[in-house]
Every structure is written in structure tokens, then in C-alpha cells.
Amino acid sequence: MSIAVSVAKAGLVRGRSELRHTFTNFQDLWGYVFPAGILLVVMLLQRGATVGPTGFSLGATTLPGAIGMSIAFSGLMSVAAQLITEREDGTLLRNKAIPHGMTGYMIGKIVLTIGMSVVSLLLLLIPGMIIFDGVQMGIAGAVTLVWVFVLGMAATMPIGAVIGSLFSNPTSMGFVMLPMMGLIGISGIFYPIGKFPEWLQGIAEVFPIYWLGLGMRSSMLPDSLASVEIGQSWRHLETFGVLGAWAVLGLVLAPIVLRRMARRESGSAVASRRERAISRRG
Template sequence: MNPKPYALRVGFLRGGIELRQTFTNLQDLWSHVFTPVVMLVVLAFMRDSTVPGTDFSMGVMALPSILGMFVAFGMVTAANSLLIEREDGTLLRAKAVPDGMLGYLVGKLVTVSGMTLVSLLAFLLPALFLVDGVAVGDLGTWLEFTAVFVFGLLAVLPIGAVIGSLFSNPRNMGFVMLPVMGLIGISGIFYPITQLPMFLQWIAQVFPIYWLGLGMRAALLPDAMATVEIGESWRHLETVGVLGVWIAAGLVVAPVVLRRMARRESGSAVQARKEKAIQRVA
């Protein structure tokens, strides 16, 4: 039996099992619901405001941007999951079987993608009743939406894998969340990026969060609303180009970093981390 196809199949099965388990765990269910509920409250406060200098609803502009933010959060979910399973020995057990790391990574891709989609839909479906003006009745809209979702996950999940490989303690995730929240603040998610200083606009355009928000807005909003974007355009080619660069970079860098991290994993290293965790609790 060829081990790689078998590892891929096991990885898909593992991911499906983990995803189903999230719906039977109260803490996981809460994580699926909490952020969408918070974003719905934010959207409710924004729906009666307008974009400065226009009659466009700020709520309508924010809805697809928040969807892009949910996709970007996939990298945080991936990093946190990798950190936890590195500490509890799951990663070491995967390393111990032929092509186990391949199966593990495929499973994690399935799990995180599924969790991201669930959170995204938990926000989108009620949000459509809060604001009017989102174009959801066209097949082309959903094809573009799906393309942005897939490209976005492929761009951000390798970043999450690299972050999870560089840290060894799940409690260090605060050092990840702070810059992520900062990028969200300057990426046009809740306020048009054209209203920000130029240097912040350039910083935001380097990272995928801005392009995910822009791609979702291009998919779900009327063309007239592109007038508040940079260059008064949805910039489809630039969106594909920047996300493509992040995908290519991630596919090159992430496997190298993950292999180096896996080589350093050992029973003694896992035990040492467990003992440190026990000491912190005590």
C-alpha cells in the first residue's frame, strides 16, 4: 500500500471526526457562536450609519468585510490548535507513524476549514436580515464568494502553521492576537481604508486580511460601492495576485518550518512541557 494516499485518506477522515466532535463539546460550540454574535451586535450598531461622503450604509460595507475577517481568523485557529496538540503529545504520536505528519496536516486543514465555514455562516445568515443591499441572489456572487473563501484559507492557514511552529506555549497566543487585531483595525474591515493615513494603507495591503475583505466586498456588494475603495475599483487581479503570493510563500515556507519543528519533538520534550504546565497550575 502506498503510504501517501493512505495518509491523505486518513487525514480527511481525521478532520471530519474532529469537526463532528466540535459540535458535541460545549466549549467548542461556544467558540463557534460567540464571535458571530459579537459581530452581529457590531453590525446592528453600524447599519444606520453611512460611509463618509456617500449615502452607502456602513453596515452593508462591513458585512462582507467581516466575512473576510472570519477567514483570516483561520490562521489563529490553526496556530492555536497546533500549539495545544504539540504540548499534549498529539503531534509526537502523528510523527511516529509513516507519513503521519502529512495525515495530521490534512486533517487539521479539514478541521479548521470546517470550523471557519461554520462560524462564517453563523454570522452571514442572520446578518442578511439585519442589512439590505447585499447581492446574494446571483450564482456568480456565490462562485466568487467561494473562490475568495478557498483562496483566503490557502493563504492564511500556512501562516497559522508557521506561527504554531515558532511558539511552544499556547499561552503565548496573546503575542499573536495583538498584531492580528491591529491589522484588522487598519484593513478596512469596519471603516473604509481610504479614510486612513497613506502609510497605514500601504501596511494593510501587504497582508492578506485587507485583500480578503476586499474580495468579499467585490463578491457581495454592488459595483457602485467600489467608489470608496482604493482606485475606486475592486481590483480583482491584485486580489488574486497578492493572495497567490501568500499561498506560494506559505506552501514553500510552512513545510520546511513544520519539518524542523517535528524533528525537535521527542517524548522528553513533551514531558518537560507537561511538567512546566503542571507547575504553572500549582
């Protein structure tokens, strides 16, 4: 067995093991169920409102956008939070000491994050399609959902790894959450942004969250709903292009930043972070 195959196999085993662990940990299960429940309640409250002149339920329109948002959160925030936490507790340093350990570690995180994202997606998709009339998904819609999901993961996970490499303790995540919430607000997750000022639309179109929401809406909603989107179109080609560009950018930057972070890991650095963590909790 070649080294590459052995490392990949170790990473897959690690990822499956961590994913199984999340299903036996109450805190992790709550992290799956609670956000999905809150989003479904919000969408139920929106069910009586309609989207512009279409007469279509705003709650049903929000469902695919919320799924796109959950993919972005999993790829960006989950990967970043895991890296920061495991830098602090010494997990990264232990993997660094193993030949090809960092490669296997990252493969495991990819498996874990994709698995978590699929669970989060299904927790919204299955009850949402039961609750909301008009949400539909044929073969073409299912294909669209799959390629948007895969490309969305590829676009967000490497950037999440870069973010996690730049911060050294979990409290720093607040600096990431604030702009993230701002982007969600302008990305059409809870209401179409076709009436927003053009400069605000332009900002939203730079980042993956808008395109993930748009791609998911195109997979689940009637074609008539494209009339309230920018350009009155689902813009599949642009969705593929922007998410693909973020994926390429992340795959170029992430290995460079991760190697630099790994070189800086040492026993003294871990000990220092542990002392700061203890002082925060104390």
C-alpha cells in the same frame, strides 16, 4: 491502495472526526456562536451610520469585511493554536511515531479548519443577508465568494502552521494576537480605509486580511460601493495576486518549518512542556 492515497484517506477521516466533535462540544459550539453574535450586534449598532456620501449602511458594509476577518482568524490563529496545544499535550509526538503520521495529521487539520471556517462564514452570512438591506449576492458574487474563500484559506493556513511551529506554549499566542488586532484595525474591516494615510494603506495592502475583506465586499455589495475603496475599484486581479503570493510563500515555508519542528519533538520535550503547563495552572 497506494501509500499516498492511504495517508490522504486517514487524514480526511481524522479531519471529519474532529469536525464532528466540535459540534458535540459546548465549548467549541460557543466558540462558533459567541464571536458571530458579537459581530452581528456591532453591525446592528452601525446600521444607522452610512459610508461617506454613498448613503449605504455601515453595518451592511461591515458584514463582508467581518466574514473576511473570520476566514483570516480561522486560517492563522486556529491552526497556530491547535499546533501549539497539541505539541504541549504530546499529540504531535504520537503522530510523529506513526509512518507518514505528520502528513495525515496536517491533512486532518486542513479539513477541520476549512469546516470550521465554513460554519463561521454561514453564521455571519445567513443572518446578515436577512438583517441588512442592500447586501446581495448573484451568481457572479457567489463565484467570487468561493474563490476568495479558497484562496484565503490557502494563504492563511500555511502561515498559521508556521506561527504554531515557532511557539511552544499557548500563552505565547498573546505575542501573535496583538499585531493581529492591529492589522484588523487598519485593514478596513469595520470602515473603508480610503481616507487613511497612504503609508498606513500600504501596510494594510501587504497582508491577507485587507484583501480578504475587499474580496468579500466585492462579492456582496453593489458596484457603487467600490467608489470608497482604494483606487475606486474592487481590484480582483490584485486580490488574486496578493492572496496567491501569500499562499505560495506559506506552502514553501510551512513544510520546512514543520519538518524542523517534528525533528525536535521528543518525550523529554513534551514532559518539560507539561511540567511548565502544570506550573502555570498551579
